[in-house]
Amino acid sequence: MGNDLHNTGxxxxxxxxxxxxxxxxxxxLDGWDRLAQAMEKKKRRRPTFWWWGGGILLVxxxxxxxxxxxxxxxxxxxxxxxxxxxxxxxxxxxxxDLYASNADILPKNKKxxxxxxADEAIQTAMPSIGKVVDQHQIIPxxxxxxTENIIQKKEMPKPSSVKPLPTSELNQLNRVYTLPKxxxxxxxxxxxxxxxxxxxxxxxxxxxxxxxxxxxxPEKDRALPEVGKGPLGIDxxxxxxxxxxxxxxxxxxxxxxxxxxxxxxxxxxxVRTQGIGMHLKIGGHWGFQTGFSRETERSENQFFxxxxxxxxxxIIDPTDARATLTYEMDxxxxxxxxxxxxxVERPLSASVPTGFRLLFGMDVEESVKITRIPLLVTxxxxxxxxxxxxxxxxxSWTNQRVQTDLSSRLTRVNGFRLRQTRLRSREQLIKxxxxxxxxxxxxxxxxxxxWEIGLxxxxxxxxxxxSVDRNLHATYNRFHLQSHFFYRF
Amino acid sequence: MSFPDDxxxxxxxxxxxxxxxxxxxxxxxxxxxxxxxRYARDPQEAEDFLHDGMLKVFAxxxxxxxxxxxxxxxxxxxxxxxxxxxxxxxxxxxxxxIPEKEIPSAPDLDEQLQTLQGSQIFALVKKLPIGYRTxxxxxxxxxxxxxxxxxxxxxxxxxxxxxxxxxxxxxxxxIMEHFPTYQYRS
Numbered sequence: 129m130g131n132d133l134h135n136t137g138x139x140x141x142x143x144x145x146x147x148x149x150x151x152x153x154x155x156x157l158d159g160w161d162r163l164a165q166a167m168e169k170k171k172r173r174r175p176t177f178w179w180w181g182g183g184i185l186l187v188x189x190x191x192x193x194x195x196x197x198x199x200x201x202x203x204x205x206x207x208x209x210x211x212x213x214x215x216x217x218x219x220x221x222x223x224x225d226l227y228a229s230n231a232d233i234l235p236k237n238k239k240x241x242x243x244x245x246a247d248e249a250i251q252t253a254m255p256s257i258g259k260v261v262d263q264h265q266i267i268p269x270x271x272x273x274x275t276e277n278i279i280q281k282k283e284m285p286k287p288s289s290v291k292p293l294p295t296s297e298l299n300q301l302n303r304v305y306t307l308p309k310x311x312x313x314x315x316x317x318x319x320x321x322x323x324x325x326x327x328x329x330x331x332x333x334x335x336x337x338x339x340x341x342x343x344x345x346p347e348k349d350r351a352l353p354e355v356g357k358g359p360l361g362i363d364x365x366x367x368x369x370x371x372x373x374x375x376x377x378x379x380x381x382x383x384x385x386x387x388x389x390x391x392x393x394x395x396x397x398x399v400r401t402q403g404i405g406m407h408l409k410i411g412g413h414w415g416f417q418t419g420f421s422r423e424t425e426r427s428e429n430q431f432f433x434x435x436x437x438x439x440x441x442x443i444i445d446p447t448d449a450r451a452t453l454t455y456e457m458d459x460x461x462x463x464x465x466x467x468x469x470x471x472v473e474r475p476l477s478a479s480v481p482t483g484f485r486l487l488f489g490m491d492v493e494e495s496v497k498i499t500r501i502p503l504l505v506t507x508x509x510x511x512x513x514x515x516x517x518x519x520x521x522x523x524s525w526t527n528q529r530v531q532t533d534l535s536s537r538l539t540r541v542n543g544f545r546l547r548q549t550r551l552r553s554r555e556q557l558i559k560x561x562x563x564x565x566x567x568x569x570x571x572x573x574x575x576x577x578x579w580e581i582g583l584x585x586x587x588x589x590x591x592x593x594x595s596v597d598r599n600l601h602a603t604y605n606r607f608h609l610q611s612h613f614f615y616r617f
Numbered sequence: 618m619s620f621p622d623d624x625x626x627x628x629x630x631x632x633x634x635x636x637x638x639x640x641x642x643x644x645x646x647x648x649x650x651x652x653x654x655r656y657a658r659d660p661q662e663a664e665d666f667l668h669d670g671m672l673k674v675f676a677x678x679x680x681x682x683x684x685x686x687x688x689x690x691x692x693x694x695x696x697x698x699x700x701x702x703x704x705x706x707x708x709x710x711x712x713x714x715i716p717e718k719e720i721p722s723a724p725d726l727d728e729q730l731q732t733l734q735g736s737q738i739f740a741l742v743k744k745l746p747i748g749y750r751t752x753x754x755x756x757x758x759x760x761x762x763x764x765x766x767x768x769x770x771x772x773x774x775x776x777x778x779x780x781x782x783x784x785x786x787x788x789x790x791x792i793m794e795h796f797p798t799y800q801y802r803s
Binding site: 139140142143144145146147148150151152153154155156159160162163164166167170 | 638646
């Protein structure tokens, strides 16, 4: 059969003519009505997209609001029954003077010349009194080494005569560099005496810079941008890449924190707490969950080109690189201090394809002694076929008694164009009862009334911690299987 | 409101003018419905094809450039929708076995069809299994080649040829059954 079969003479034309004008079957008379109705419906459906968009926006605003809760200093202090000096010391940016430092860095050496001027005893004892929490140890150097390394003797006084340098003098130093990690040790005995605003304790840090031939910037280049603003007034650009459901969340961040570091690249792969577990719900509304969690953090900062002196080659200081990895295996027994979790969930109204319902739950997490009772309003919206979007938000009452290791980190460049970093870590007992807010959005696949599969990220805020939980669950009638990933920031 | 020519009708349809859309629908509904009937399993499905096809026409009417006849463009759009539906059907290709010996020696199919009325041809084609008549209609009435049919229906070129061959045989047999005089003419 070839193309010649198209050569059908007139019979196909006769058929077409008949289809056009002949007497025969006709479409239903209400065809147009149905068509017009369908087009109207389609037209009316458009606003639902706006509702949807509005819903997402609302959830976004709620999440944003939750994240903003933790920035309220007063609220934090009121909600966390922890030592009152904790937050001021780690959050209060009035501490910029505490670690006024000037330093030249030899990146590969990582050997810092350290002097503590006011108290020779503290200077000597410093490396031992604190718990070193970073791989960079501060090594006291001999006076001979200090003398040798301090190139500008006039501006860099000897240890015995170090005094707080006024800004004007610091600005005149020929070699002013950023020091990414200056105080990376825990020094509990020094907290109140030395880490207070206006303290005269200065840690002057310097290293050999002979290998970095520097040229002073021309005067015109010394104009500094507004503090805290980078190009185009942007403070920070952050890009998160990687699988959202994977084991890690690599991020690349560009920060423009201050005038002294016009450009900083920070690559972070950070998962503070990461868990995977199984949640089995059998009968009724009781369920048990167990699993293991892993905590890992790795970040690397790169600081480029200080403002005042431009080296002939780029200074890349990887001193902020650090990695920790801890594993925790939870066993689901009631006698261990682990993450046995009992959850009770009771929908207060029937699940519906589209509509509101209330969800009341109780969540007892034994490991950290948290009891949480959320009251969520959910809105299920059947978007297409068996797919549903579920928006959930609401308050949650929480009672917790947490013995936990709190760490906080403050990185700031002070007015002297120097950088200070504090990393504090201490055991804290947090006892508190408070209200928190939760919000989540889930994509549900529910082909029939018996079973559903859902993916549900959820944000919640408690104390100063933002949690992002992601649940993947499958439910068949009363059987509920859940895989649980959570990040805590 | 009157629409003196296709250009004004299309322009009004583009503005979602219901009256214009109704005029367009009423003008083409019968031939399109009959075309849909050739591909549908039953009249209800043909109605659905027409319904979905016209929705597509009204959605895409802005793409009509006026270079050809409006009727031809509308027909093509509706046919594409019909073929989309057909492709979604599982196992729609016809595999009915027609024993060779049962087909009497008959004159050429085209010669036989030439003697029939349009409605008679339609009735015969309508009796063919769905796979046969789909390929048959595309080949003879839409003037599509096997390569294009294969592409449109998501089948192989060989399958298209096979379906057409079987369609012709089945049609011949149907003609013999319904118009037995042909047996004597051969």
